[in-house]
Amino acid sequence: MTSREIRLDASGLLRLKLEKLADSDFEPFWISGSDPLTDIPALSELSHLSIPLQGRILRLTEVIFSDNPLGGAWCARGFVAAASQGSVGFANGLLDAWLAGRWSVTQEARARAVIRSFSKRLRNGLLAERVAKRGVLNLSDLPAGIVPYIVRQRNCLRKRREWVVISGGDRLSPGFWKWYFDEDGIGEVIERQTPTCNLIESFDEIGIHLNHPRVASSNGHLHPAR
Structure with a gap:
């Protein structure tokens, strides 16, 4: 049995699938995710696979790479949406379905619901109120996995x-x-803080003065996001 570090993000789940195709006994050592674009499998890593399978993987990576993750086939979009929101089991199921080219009606219905949730969070992250100061976005109420897509969509x-x-x-x-x-929308995590830290005080210390983001409600008024 082999094992290696696998990131808990869309690129990590794709790498896990490739490892499983090569060795069914492979066991991942999970680590926190980051920007999926920084760990996409290279074309040379797919050369041992069949041409149809290579094609489906490349189409999937196009959605991961896209500035608009809501474009493309629903199954690929559902995979990205599920992986970005922490639904690892469902994301793996959609990845299997995508590579096989077969899926159930239940999978499609659930995937579309996950995509709607992803779309709502994406729009939320694009609000002007998210800019805490020039060059600083406060997305503290949103999961880490969706952040790279918000930044690239904003750019x-x-x-x-x-x-x-x-x-x-x-x-x-x-x-x-x-x-x-960076300006190309490629990201890296430079610090992780525990849930017990005081977010406002912690970032005051480094010159980033945050207010909790205010987002639009159904009546058009702004209210705190948390």
Whole structure:
């Protein structure tokens, strides 16, 4: 039995599938996710697979790479949406379905519900109130997995720029994460803080003065997101 570190994000789940195809006894050693774009399997890593399977994997990575993750086939979008929101088991099921080219009506219905949730969170992250100060986004109430897609969508819709982002964590590292994204929207996690830390005081110390984000409710008024 072999084992290696696998990230808890979309690229990590894809890597896990490739490892399982090569060795059915492979066991992952899970680590916290990051920006999926920084760990996408290279084309050379797919050369031993059949041409149809390579094609489906490449189509999936196009959705992971896209500035608009809501475009493309619903199954691929559902995989990205589920992986980004921490639904690892369902994401793995959609990945299997996508690579096999077969899925159930139940999978499709649930995937579309997950995509709607992902879309809602994505729009929430694009609100102007999310900008805590120039170049700083406060996404502290959103899970870490969705952050790279919010930043790239924001850069696509507006002027590209570097961002420092404060986000929530993931299942392995709950709490608050601090990210840095370059102008191309490629991100890295530069700090992870525990759930017990005082978010406002912690980032006051480094010159980032946050207010909890205020988002639009159904009546058009703004209210705290948490």
